[in-house]
Amino acid sequence: MNVIFYVFASITVLAAFFAVVQKNPVRGVLFLVLAFFGSAGLWLLARAEFLSLILVLVYVGAVMTLFLFVVMMLNIDTEVRASSLKRLPVLVLGAAVFVGILLRALPADTEALGMAATVQADTASMSNTAAVGMVLFQDDILAFEMAAAILLVAIIGAITLIHRSPKKMSKKQDIVEQIMTRPEGRVKLVSMKASKLERERA
Amino acid sequence: MISVTHYLVLGAILFGISLLGMVLNRRHVITFLICIELMLLAVNTNFVAFSSSFKHHLGDAFVFFILTVAAAEAAIGLAIVLLVYRHRGSIAVDDINHLKG
Amino acid sequence: MSMLQISWLSVLAPLLGAIVAGLGGKVIGRRGAHTVTIVGVFVSFIAAVMVASHILPSGEALNVNAYTWADAPAPFDFVFHIGVLIDPLSTVMMVIVSFVSLLVHIYSIGYMAEDKGYQRFFSYISLFTFMMMMLVTANGFLQLFFGWEGVGLVSYLLIGFWFHKESALQGSLKAFLVNRVGDFGFILGIALLMIYTGSLDYATVFSKASSLASQTITLWGSQELSLMTVICLLLFVGAMGKSAQVPLHVWLPESMEGPTPISALIHAATMVTAGVFMVARISPLIELSETALSFVLVIGATGALFTGLLAIVMNDIKRVVAYSTLSQLGYMMVAMGASAFSAGMFHLLTHACFKALLFLAAGSVIIGMHHEQDMRKMGGLMKKMPITYITFLIGSLALCALPPFAGFYSKDTIIEAAKLSNIAGSQYAYVCVAVGAMVTAIYSFRAFFMTFHGKPRMSKKAYDHVHESPWVVWLPLVLLAIPSVMIGYMLFEPMLFDNPTLLGPSLTVLPKYDVIKALAHEGHTSPLHAMMHAPHSMVFWLTCFGIFVAWLFYMALPSMPETLAKRFKLIYRILMEKYGFDSFNDVVFVRGGKALGRFFYRFGDTAIIDGFFVNGTGRFVRWFSQKARVLQSGYVYHYMAVMGLGLFVLLVWLLLG
Numbered sequence: 018m019n020v021i022f023y024v025f026a027s028i029t030v031l032a033a034f035f036a037v038v039q040k041n042p043v044r045g046v047l048f049l050v051l052a053f054f055g056s057a058g059l060w061l062l063a064r065a066e067f068l069s070l071i072l073v074l075v076y077v078g079a080v081m082t083l084f085l086f087v088v089m090m091l092n093i094d095t096e097v098r099a100s101s102l103k104r105l106p107v108l109v110l111g112a113a114v115f116v117g118i119l120l121r122a123l124p125a126d127t128e129a130l131g132m133a134a135t136v137q138a139d140t141a142s143m144s145n146t147a148a149v150g151m152v153l154f155q156d157d158i159l160a161f162e163m164a165a166a167i168l169l170v171a172i173i174g175a176i177t178l179i180h181r182s183p184k185k186m187s188k189k190q191d192i193v194e195q196i197m198t199r200p201e202g203r204v205k206l207v208s209m210k211a212s213k214l215e216r217e218r219a
Numbered sequence: 220m221i222s223v224t225h226y227l228v229l230g231a232i233l234f235g236i237s238l239l240g241m242v243l244n245r246r247h248v249i250t251f252l253i254c255i256e257l258m259l260l261a262v263n264t265n266f267v268a269f270s271s272s273f274k275h276h277l278g279d280a281f282v283f284f285i286l287t288v289a290a291a292e293a294a295i296g297l298a299i300v301l302l303v304y305r306h307r308g309s310i311a312v313d314d315i316n317h318l319k320g
Numbered sequence: 321m322s323m324l325q326i327s328w329l330s331v332l333a334p335l336l337g338a339i340v341a342g343l344g345g346k347v348i349g350r351r352g353a354h355t356v357t358i359v360g361v362f363v364s365f366i367a368a369v370m371v372a373s374h375i376l377p378s379g380e381a382l383n384v385n386a387y388t389w390a391d392a393p394a395p396f397d398f399v400f401h402i403g404v405l406i407d408p409l410s411t412v413m414m415v416i417v418s419f420v421s422l423l424v425h426i427y428s429i430g431y432m433a434e435d436k437g438y439q440r441f442f443s444y445i446s447l448f449t450f451m452m453m454m455l456v457t458a459n460g461f462l463q464l465f466f467g468w469e470g471v472g473l474v475s476y477l478l479i480g481f482w483f484h485k486e487s488a489l490q491g492s493l494k495a496f497l498v499n500r501v502g503d504f505g506f507i508l509g510i511a512l513l514m515i516y517t518g519s520l521d522y523a524t525v526f527s528k529a530s531s532l533a534s535q536t537i538t539l540w541g542s543q544e545l546s547l548m549t550v551i552c553l554l555l556f557v558g559a560m561g562k563s564a565q566v567p568l569h570v571w572l573p574e575s576m577e578g579p580t581p582i583s584a585l586i587h588a589a590t591m592v593t594a595g596v597f598m599v600a601r602i603s604p605l606i607e608l609s610e611t612a613l614s615f616v617l618v619i620g621a622t623g624a625l626f627t628g629l630l631a632i633v634m635n636d637i638k639r640v641v642a643y644s645t646l647s648q649l650g651y652m653m654v655a656m657g658a659s660a661f662s663a664g665m666f667h668l669l670t671h672a673c674f675k676a677l678l679f680l681a682a683g684s685v686i687i688g689m690h691h692e693q694d695m696r697k698m699g700g701l702m703k704k705m706p707i708t709y710i711t712f713l714i715g716s717l718a719l720c721a722l723p724p725f726a727g728f729y730s731k732d733t734i735i736e737a738a739k740l741s742n743i744a745g746s747q748y749a750y751v752c753v754a755v756g757a758m759v760t761a762i763y764s765f766r767a768f769f770m771t772f773h774g775k776p777r778m779s780k781k782a783y784d785h786v787h788e789s790p791w792v793v794w795l796p797l798v799l800l801a802i803p804s805v806m807i808g809y810m811l812f813e814p815m816l817f818d819n820p821t822l823l824g825p826s827l828t829v830l831p832k833y834d835v836i837k838a839l840a841h842e843g844h845t846s847p848l849h850a851m852m853h854a855p856h857s858m859v860f861w862l863t864c865f866g867i868f869v870a871w872l873f874y875m876a877l878p879s880m881p882e883t884l885a886k887r888f889k890l891i892y893r894i895l896m897e898k899y900g901f902d903s904f905n906d907v908v909f910v911r912g913g914k915a916l917g918r919f920f921y922r923f924g925d926t927a928i929i930d931g932f933f934v935n936g937t938g939r940f941v942r943w944f945s946q947k948a949r950v951l952q953s954g955y956v957y958h959y960m961a962v963m964g965l966g967l968f969v970l971l972v973w974l975l976l977g
Contacts, residue, residue, distance in 0.1 A: 022221050026229050033233055033257050037240030042249040049253050056260055063226065063271040068263075068282050080256075080290050087297045088249055091304050108242055115964070116235040118971050123227060152276040153283065160280075164287040171291030178298040241960040251956060316954025 022062055029055035042088045046081060053077045067146040226268030233261035248300050248310045252293065259289045323374055324384055327406050330367035330414060331457055333360040334421070334449035342443030353439035357446040358425045364449065365418035372411045379825040381407035383459050383523055398514065405459035405522060409826035412665065413456035413597055416672050420589040421449040423796035427680055428581045430792035431687060435579075437481060444481070445585060448474040452590050456597060460521040461510045464598065468506070468562065471591045472499045478586065479578040491574035498571040502561010509554030512537075516547065526604040526828075533608040552605055552612035555598070556619075563595025563649050566623040570901050572646055576638040580683030583638060588645050588675035593668050596652045600661045604828040613657050613833070614744040620653025621738070621749035625756045626899065631763035633895045636693050637682045640767045644719065645675055647756060651734050654749050659833035660737035662823050666815045667730035670808055674718035674727060677800035681712040684789045684797065685771060689782070695767065700776035704786045709772050711797040716764040718804040720863050721757060723851040726808030731757070732850070733816060735859055737835040757859045761866025769874040812847040816840075 029052050036048035053072060060069035143151070153161055237257035244250045263282045270278025304310050337360025341353040348356065375382070385403035392398045404410075424445060432441050451474055455467025473496075480492030514520055516535065517528045535547040559565070564572040575587055586592070599606065599616065606612050624647050631643035648671050655664030686693055688705050702709050714725070721731040735757065738750040776783045788794065814822045817840050829836075854860045873880045885892045897903060951962070 019221060022225065026225075029229070030232055030236070033236050033260075036253050036257070037236060037244075037250065039250075040246060042247055045250060045253050049256060052257065053260065056264060059226070059229070059264065060267050062221070063267050065267045065271065065279055065282075068267060068279055071283070071286065072263075076286060076290070080293050083294065083297060084249075084252070087301060091301070091310060093247060093249075093310060105243065108239060111964075111968075112235040112239040115238065115968055115971075116231045118968070118975060119231040119234070120228060122971065122975055123224065149276050149279045149283070152280045156277070157280050157284075160284055164284050167288060167291050171294050175294045175298040178295070178302055238960075238964050242957055242964060244957050248956075251960075312956060315956070319952060319954030 025055045025058040029059065042093055046084045046088055050077055050081050067149050223268050223272045226264055230261040230265040234258055245312055248312060252296050259285060323371055323382060323406065326367045327371050327404050327457060330364045330371065331453040333363040334446045336360055338443045338446035338450060341439055341446060350438045353442045354429050357442040360446055361418060361422045361425050361449055365422050368414040368418045371406060372415050375406055375411045376408055376822060379408060381405065381825060400462050401460060401521060402463055403459045404457045406457065407826045408823045409600060410456045412669065412823065414453065416669060417449065417452045417456065417590050420585060420672055420676050423799055424581045424585040426792055427796040430790050431581050431683055432579065441481065444474055444478050445582065448586065455594055461513060462520045465510060468594065471594060472496060475586050475591055478582040479575045481578055488577040491577035495571040495575050498568050499561045502558045502568050505554045506558025509551050512551045512554065529604045529608060546609060548605060549609040549611045552609045553615060555602060556612060556616055559595030559598055563592050564646055565619050565653060567901060569623060569627060569646050570905060573639055573642050576642050580638065580679060580686060584676040584679035588679050589672035592645065592649055596656065596664060596668050599656045600665055600827060603661050607659065607828055607830045607833065610743055613659060616653050617657025617749045618745040620650045620657055621752035624650030624654060625752040628756050628759040628763065630895055630898055632766065635696055637685065637695050637767060637771060638693055640763060641678050641682055644764065647760065651731060651753060654738055654753055655734045658737045658741040658746060658835055659829055660734065660835050661827045661829065662816050662836060663730065663733040663737055665823055666811065667734060670726040670730045673800055673807060674715045674804040677711060677715040677797060677804055680797055681708050681715060684708040684793050687789050687793065688786045690785065695770045697778050698771045699774045701786060702772040705788045707788060707794045707797065711801045712768065714801045714804055716768050719764050720761045722863060723854045724809055726804050729808035729812045729847060729850065732859065736839055740835045740838045754859055754862065758862040758866040761863045762870050765867050765870035766874055769870060773875060809847045812850065813845065817845040
């Protein structure tokens with residue numbers, strides 16, 4: 018049990034590290050995918066089956082795929098200048114201190130808490146999915162609806178941002194407009210004063 | 220035995236790595252988005268650990284919502300990156316400093 | 321018409337004249353202006369005489385409030401009235417003021433004939449008459465102060481009458497400012513009275529006089545001072561300003577920049593005597609403070625002698641008469657300090673006559689000399705201007721206090737009173753006034769001889785042009801010469817030695833200070849007696865000696881004065897610098913004030929307010945924004961770093977706290 022944890026944990030950490038230091042964005046995203054896989058394994062160990070599979074299916078499958086599409090669409094110059102490593106030691110130290118403080122913030126009796134060996138009593142008969150669904154649809158239904166609204170907004174927002182009006186891009190015929198032409202749109206009568214009439218009479 | 224602490228340590232380490240990556244990034248904007256996803260992953264791991272530890276599925280529900288929001292935010296973020304690329308022609312971080320005061 | 325209505329008529333008639341003349345402009349013209357004002361003052365004079373004929377024999381007092389000016393509710397509880405107090409003191413003043421004012425009005429028709437501001441002049445002198453009337457008929461300190469300030473204002477307007485002249489503007493401003501200093505003390509005294517007695521009406525204040533005398537006041541530190549002394553000293557400061565006592569006398573010589581008629585009216589007969597009148601009015605209060613009486617005595621005596629000395633070296637004929645006025649005002653204050661209030665008022669009355677006469681005669685000389693005022697350019701005018709000559713001589717004899725002229729009876733009484741008084745400083749005062757009598761004789765006859773006798777020191781053409789002034793000018797001279805001769809003789813007994821004296825009911829004299837009674841014990845209470853006694857007194861011989869000295873130096877040995885001036889350069893210099901009063905004021909107050917202003921301008925205004933607050937704020941904002949702008953680099957990773965730092969700090973704080 019421990020070994021599996023450490024294996025998956027190290028996979029996740031290393032993948033995360035490489036994802037961050039990559040020059041090539043595609044590689045970065047792919048390492049991120051690996052980090053998610055490792056993470057999914059960890060969550061399985063924690064008896065959150067539903068979530069780990071959702072992570073893989075939805076997050077990796079959809080969101081990371083989207084990432085990859087966009088990254089590949091952009092013409093990224095991978096020969097960018099290297100970042101300056103002048104401040105690296107200080108910042109690493111800072112990050113280490115940060116992490117240390119985070120850990121220091123843990124309550125004292127956390128050690129005593131063990132991971133669950135058995136599931137909760139009242140949901141023993143259901144699968145994990147059903148158990149999560151119970152909580153989701155009974156206790157947090159409002160948040161559920163709001164999450165749906167957020168997704169809707171995100172869809173509309175993303176499309177609105179990217180959408181370009183077609184007239185700028187393409188030159189194509191609009192058949193409907195051609196059929197519905199009226200004479201006024203084509204011919205215009207202008208009245209002018211006659212000139213040079215006296216000369217012509219003579 | 221694997222206790223909650225292990226998961227929490229893992230989450231902290233992931234968070235620290237992503238923060239470091241944010242600050243040290245001089246290359247392109249995609250790295251920022253990757254770091255954000257990593258941070259969210261760290262937080263989610265924390266929630267899952269606590270949910271398992273306290274034997275209550277509220278943590279799971281919360282992770283669910285975080286995932287939803289993260290997906291939405293990734294979509295919009297990528298849309299913005301595309302727009303920036305369309306208008307500026309490059310997504311090197313050093314070139315996107317137009318909000319300079 | 322009741323006495324009350326007649327007295328209000330006397331007060332208000334000149335005001336009406338002033339308003340009509342002042343605002344009438346082209347509608348009434350020059351003749352209309354002088355007519356309406358002379359009518360107004362004439363009515364005032366007749367009314368004053370009527371009131372006097374009723375009040376003086378009976379000695380009664382009429383104290384009536386006309387209306388309530390202000391009524392303050394609790395917690396102030398002050399009520400201010402406007403009304404009149406008609407008693408012998410105010411009646412005498414009313415008669416003097418209206419009489420001299422009337423004569424000055426008539427005189428001005430001739431003197432100001434060629435002036436462009438003719439109507440304005442008449443309006444001003446009528447206004448002045450009104451203010452002075454309000455002052456003397458006041459029945460409370462508030463109205464007194466109103467008249468006080470009013471005469472100060474009109475004096476300023478009149479001294480600066482020829483406002484195109486720089487010197488006139490400066491003189492008027494100086495007069496007003498120095499007066500203001502006196503008024504400052506005056507109003508402090510009035511405030512103290514209000515606080516400690518709760519009212520400003522004479523009746524209330526005087527009835528509480530004895531309770532005031534027993535109280536003390538702590539001004540600074542732990543020194544307790546007698547309340548009555550403080551009040552009287554402060555009120556006297558006001559009198560010092562108005563009546564030009566040392567050291568607030570510096571404005572009077574410069575006030576000669578104004579036309580001569582106003583010098584006669586304001587600075588001889590009326591305004592400057594307001595201080596003397598006020599001291600007489602507060603006799604119930606000042607009698608209870610020996611310190612104040614001493615102070616008045618010493619200040620008056622100092623002024624009497626030292627300003628008289630200055631008159632000896634002046635070359636402008638009006639300045640000589642001005643310094644003479646200063647000296648005589650000192651005499652009046654000596655009388656007040658010695659508690660001989662009746663004598664002081666008597667001298668005020670006689671002085672009003674002969675000093676106005678001297679000023680108007682000097683004005684006549686000036687007209688005759690076509691506005692030349694320097695005596696060194698005069699001489700030998702005796703034959704050319706006979707009426708002026710005789711009236712000037714009468715005035716000078718009255719001033720020198722030679723019997724039987726008016727000045728003798730009043731001045732001599734003052735000198736005797738100073739001798740008999742036994743309060744501190746009285747012997748010093750006696751010496752001063754006695755020597756001052758000789759000095760008076762010297763300067764007045766010096767002026768007389770230089771102007772009218774001797775060989776003419778002007779060009780032949782100018783000498784031919786000199787002629788006697790028109791009747792509107794010499795008629796007032798004659799009308800003033802008559803009382804200068806007779807009024808002393810006539811009023812000697814009633815004023816001083818009758819029982820009760822003419823002004824007695826208005827004045828309070830404590831028995832221990834009553835020098836006039838002591839004088840009465842010595843005998844010579846009838847004017848004839850006094851005149852006979854004169855050759856026995858040292859002062860008489862001092863005066864004759866003074867006349868002799870004047871004759872000697874200016875007639876017999878004309879070059880002596882110059883020689884003396886060269887021999888005694890230092891003394892001459894001190895006298896010419898007027899003891900340095902003007903220089904002191906200039907250096908300390910004027911330049912000091914300017915320097916202070918300049919300092920505050922440079923340091924306070926420019927450096928602190930402009931530089932630090934106004935410009936400094938701008939500079940600070942610019943500096944700060946330059947520094948703060950570094951944070952907005954535009955690079956996202958910078959922003960992330962800052963966010964991380966903030967998160968870090970928050971964590972630490974939560975952890976520790």
